[in-house]
Amino acid sequence: LVPKRLAGHKVLITAGPTFEALDPVRGLTNHSSGKMGFAIAAAARAAGAQVTLVAGPVHLPTPRGVQRINVQSARDMLAAVQSALEDVSIFIAAAAVADWRPADFSAKKIKKDGSGAVPSLAFVENPDILATVANSDRAQQGQLYCVGFAAESDNLLAHASAKRVRKNVPLLVGNIGPATFGQDDNTLLLIDAHGSSALPRASKAQLGHALIAEIARRLP
Numbered sequence: 001l002v003p004k005r006l007a008g009h010k011v012l013i014t015a016g017p018t019f020e021a022l023d024p025v026r027g028l029t030n031h032s033s034g035k036m037g038f039a040i041a042a043a044a045r046a047a048g049a050q051v052t053l054v055a056g057p058v059h060l061p062t063p064r065g066v067q068r069i070n071v072q073s074a075r076d077m078l079a080a081v082q083s084a085l086e087d088v089s090i091f092i093a094a095a096a097v098a099d100w101r102p103a104d105f106s107a108k109k110i111k112k113d114g115s116g117a118v119p120s121l122a123f124v125e126n127p128d129i130l131a132t133v134a135n136s137d138r139a140q141q142g143q144l145y146c147v148g149f150a151a152e153s154d155n156l157l158a159h160a161s162a163k164r165v166r167k168n169v170p171l172l173v174g175n176i177g178p179a180t181f182g183q184d185d186n187t188l189l190l191i192d193a194h195g196s197s198a199l200p201r202a203s204k205a206q207l208g209h210a211l212i213a214e215i216a217r218r219l220p
């Protein structure tokens, strides 16, 4: 039996990759499976919260009792988050959001013209969903607790600590070790204003519960 630590709370979670379309049949995405974010959503629900999960394109069933909104692009994800933000007291950004999107979308499929010419891609920066929410008035006034994630290839503690400060969030969760994309296990590094601590290797389901407990005891 899971303690109802989040009874009365509304929790909003992003999960999975985004898909940034180039034309009607092509786009850019990444290997995020969404498993960690979905596990957190299930754990928050089990802890008694009302949970909304904004999910990029993933192949996962919706956890029982969780309201799910499916999106494709980072801009869709931001719009869905903003539409679901009312009365939310905890925002957890577990999605692997594309930092950039193609500058142009071609309404028709980009065709080979037979000359051997190759297209070139120009990019524009996507909105930072976590930073946008973390800088909202309710977050700044302590009514909305924001949690970010970091997946780094090197120097996790330094990069993730800097990210916590840059994104202006009280808690930043780092994925420790080699790529965890798609795997069922993970190891997490929790970084807050007081320092860092690890949640040892466990299933993403177990880590979801552990992370919810860590968030619950940090709430103002």
Ligand code: C5P
Binding pocket: 014, 074, 093, 094, 095, 096, 097, 098, 099, 126, 127, 128, 129, 130, 131, 147, 148, 149, 150, 151, 163
């Ligand atoms: O800057 P970086 O992508 O490494 O930051 C990762 C954290 O920021 C994650 O919590 C991710 O969900 C969030 N993020 C976001 N919107 C973006 C980029 C990242 O919410 N455009």
